[in-house]
């Protein structure tokens with residue numbers, strides 16, 4: 001009897017930011033763009049309460065969470081789908097809309113899960129060139145063919161930290177054939193202060209071919225609970241729901257999410273913190289002539305000039321107990337990404353910049 005042969009998929013595995021360094025006790029992890037200040041305190045309280053009932057299955061429709069999202073963002077709750085992280089929503093979209101021979105378009109440097117899920121579902125990934133680490137909408141449009149099914153845009157973009165303006169996104173959407181699904185990933189929207197920026201949800205509330213994804217992993221500080229959501233037309237949501245496991249969201253995650261949404265104080269504290277420290281870090285990076293994005297979100301992509309400098313800096317910071325994110329899997333040469341940490345972490349990061357530059 002022959003064992004079933006596993007399907008062959010030619011994908012590069014996702015490598016998350018490192019969290020351990022051999023020989024270093026309690027290193028500082030600035031490699032995954034997590035919340036600088038921890039978790040929303042209201043969310044933690046709610047999580048604690050919910051843990052008493054973990055012997056019960058969760059609500060498979062996450063009705064209460066959907067109700068809270070719909071109230072907060074003034075959107076229809078039957079146009080929502082909840083995922084185990086926004087990652088899972090991306091996976092549902094690829095499962096629902098892609099088959100062998102289809103194509104997707106992703107910016108040259110973008111969140112790796114778009115290409116991974118697209119490939120798992122048989123699609124060819126077409127990469128649109130960026131301009132100086134910023135998405136170029138004309139290059140995206142040039143990549144569209146009859147086979148294109150999905151265009152993925154994170155705005156602001158990870159790992160480059162740049163963003164498309166409201167105007168640019170509207171033009172892209174207008175010029176895109178309406179048969180193509182535009183996935184706008186709002187993972188970092190809360191951090192952006194620029195006047196010419198609006199999150200995808202705001203711009204595309206009524207669009208027929210747009211799926212917006214959001215996460216609780218960043219500003220709300222709930223990365224480990226795995227909670228995210230998607231918003232689109234009823235028809236798109238109904239297609240995605242076919243792929244949703246019945247109990248993909250745990251009850252403690254759902255209740256923590258509900259409380260986090262209500263924690264306005266927490267959000268504004270985080271935004272203030274990020275704005276203060278990202279400006280400070282930006283100044284220091286400029287002073288040291290390290291090329292990087294503007295302070296837009298909670299991370300910087302640092303680009304170096306000297307040969308192998310990224311590897312040297314990574315090693316030197318690691319030895320000093322600070323973990324940065326290597327950019328090799330993103331194919332960005334001689335670069336590192338750093339997340340804005342808490343005040344102690346930011347001070348140490350700045351001190352190490354002084355030491356090594």
Ligand SMILES: Cc1ncc(COP(=O)(O)O)c(C=O)c1O
Nearest residue numbers: 085086087154158187215217228
């Ligand atoms: C652009 C972007 N989208 C989505 C995610 C994943 O979010 P989640 O934890 O909700 O799956 C990340 C995480 O780093 C991200 O950078």
